[in-house]
Amino acid sequence: MSDTIKEENNKKMQEDELSGSEPEILSHQELLEITRKTLTDVLKRDPLLSDLPSGVTLEEVQAQIALEHGQSMTVYVVRDDGEEMPVVVQQQGATVMDLKRAIRRYFTLKLTRYQRSSVNISWRYVWHANWLLHEGSKLKDDNALLADIGIRNKSRVSFIKKLGERGELR
Numbered sequence: 001m002s003d004t005i006k007e008e009n010n011k012k013m014q015e016d017e018l019s020g021s022e023p024e025i026l027s028h029q030e031l032l033e034i035t036r037k038t039l040t041d042v043l044k045r046d047p048l049l050s051d052l053p054s055g056v057t058l059e060e061v062q063a064q065i066a067l068e069h070g071q072s073m074t075v076y077v078v079r080d081d082g083e084e085m086p087v088v089v090q091q092q093g094a095t096v097m098d099l100k101r102a103i104r105r106y107f108t109l110k111l112t113r114y115q116r117s118s119v120n121i122s123w124r125y126v127w128h129a130n131w132l133l134h135e136g137s138k139l140k141d142d143n144a145l146l147a148d149i150g151i152r153n154k155s156r157v158s159f160i161k162k163l164g165e166r167g168e169l170r
Contacts, residue, residue: 057109063088073153075146077103077132080159085110089146091153097142099157100127133158 026034043049043056049064066072067088077085087102104123111119132139134149134157151157 059105060109066090073155075099075102075151076154076156077106078156078158084156094146095142096132096139096144096146096149099132099139099146099151100142129162131160131162133160 039056043052043061049056049061052060052064063072067074071091072088073091073094074086075089077087079085085103085106087099087106089099089102100123104121107121111121134151134155137149138160139149139157
């Protein structure tokens, strides 16, 4: 990515030198726009990154590259309404807490990117009121390794409501 930006900058400097004019000074906003445009062009041309959404974050690019190199895995989180959310988590040493953080990151990006919403979710409440469930087992220990639980690439986990002692919803 930075090579493309460097090439454009070098080309611009060479044009300025040939024309004998002073180099153009760009504002911060103009530089941001040039960077966004260049990043979008690079992402469109790269077969590995071409399916990432516009306005992609550095973290999303790094996660996609890690997936390609086998350093991360996709875990599908299934909601009550049947929607499956592909969540990327590192492959080695990932814990239940890492999965919860990845779910939080996924929701936050989804809300800001697609729904243009500024809704604040109380994740403390979400984890207090719901379990993550994998193959019939509740993921109660945040420090448990995903590999030890049997969660691998393309595994599915579900959200389920926690029930009170007599079976009623809390």
